[in-house]
Amino acid sequence: MQNKPKQLLVSAIKNGTVIDHVQAGTATKLLHVLNLGSHKKIVTLGLNLPSKNMVLKDLIKIEDKELSKDEANRIAIFSPQASINIISNYEVVKKFDVILPETVQSLIVCPNPKCITNNENMESDFKVQHVNKQIKLQCKYCEKIFLQTDINDYRA
């Protein structure tokens, strides 16, 4: 047999979005946050892929969906270094980084069981701060401050 040609670890998509440089271990969270479970087209997922800058990274390819900047920024609290590539006819036509939003509404479930947001039918609201390479999230209601890693539950 001939030498194998250079091969992509995750197959290419024709049209859609590639979320690259996702912090290893967070891609499954992003599927939930972006509600990709109900996306009726192909979604491919690469976990723990080798990366020059990150050692290991995750990657998500979404067929036939162009991620908006707002959607992209919702994933910034999990993976602030993620980059978004919009693909058209196998070519990258747009590329942008995610931007950490100042606030995040209705996404995070407050880890404090005594917080009013966990006891009334209402949206959560968190203030986002990036301090010393850590993402800190302060609940607008109970005012408690959490690290991104303290958050266990999300509403898609």
Add this chain to the structure above:
Amino acid sequence: MTVNLVGRDIISIPELSREEILAVLKNARSLKKEPQPKLLENHVMGSCFFEPSTRTRLSFETAMQRLGGRVVGFADPSVTSTKKGETLYDSIRIIGQYVDAIVMRHPLEGSARRASEATDKPILNGGDGANQHPTQTLLDLFTINECQKKLDGLDIALVGDLKYGRTTHSLAQALTHFGARLHFVAPQSLQMPEYICDELKAKKIKFSLHEKIEDVVNKVDILYMTRIQGERFADQIEYQKIKHVFVLTAKMLEKARPNLKVLHPLPRVGEITTDVDTTKYAYYFEQAENGLYVRQALLAMVLGKLK
């Protein structure tokens, strides 16, 4: 800078500026000196206590009545629609249509903020779970200013359960406006949380951590005592070992600064022995009385009758 609290919600201490705090204290001082029994005539305060309270509820209700206003409300949520499953949002939205201001206490954290979204009427937070109790902090500041004749640059020790005590968190945050030197006295497992310490560092407030009252008692102007609750300890043997360490007795005050005053948000359960009550240092009963004037000042300010 002019201060205007008309229509404002009083929910959380970090939202109040130094100028706003000083304006509240100034009005409280003048109301203590000169009562104004007609200031809030024709105004109605809703007193919504979803959780039991004696001091906070009675002092708010008395404050309103001593300014000529009237009070409606409840001290027990089991008599309200909450029992039928009504949301806090709906309850407050409706009560807001009846009254001019709402004072509330609720066991859930963030409930006062949620309530403020349901009505345009000012919400005064009388305690939301373990989160905030801003009127307690304002009466503490009023009392410190009253007994020390100043607020800036004081040596202040906070003693007891500093990890879970909302009173000491809010007081430490408020004191960042006044350049206090803080001394935190607590068992290691109940020391001041990191996020408060980070906030103090960012604002260049000096503080130190201690494990015994004796280490600080002769170096401070204010000794702010709080209760350590046995149920905070997983290990009851540990609690039995340390609980006597955080009791203040008259003997311990022998070499205190002459201007030292001992404060306590009350109720006390043995952490200040009764022989302290008759020393010149005890000031906790005066502190409790001051709650009345501070709450009068806040009600008059949010209802636009005092600047």
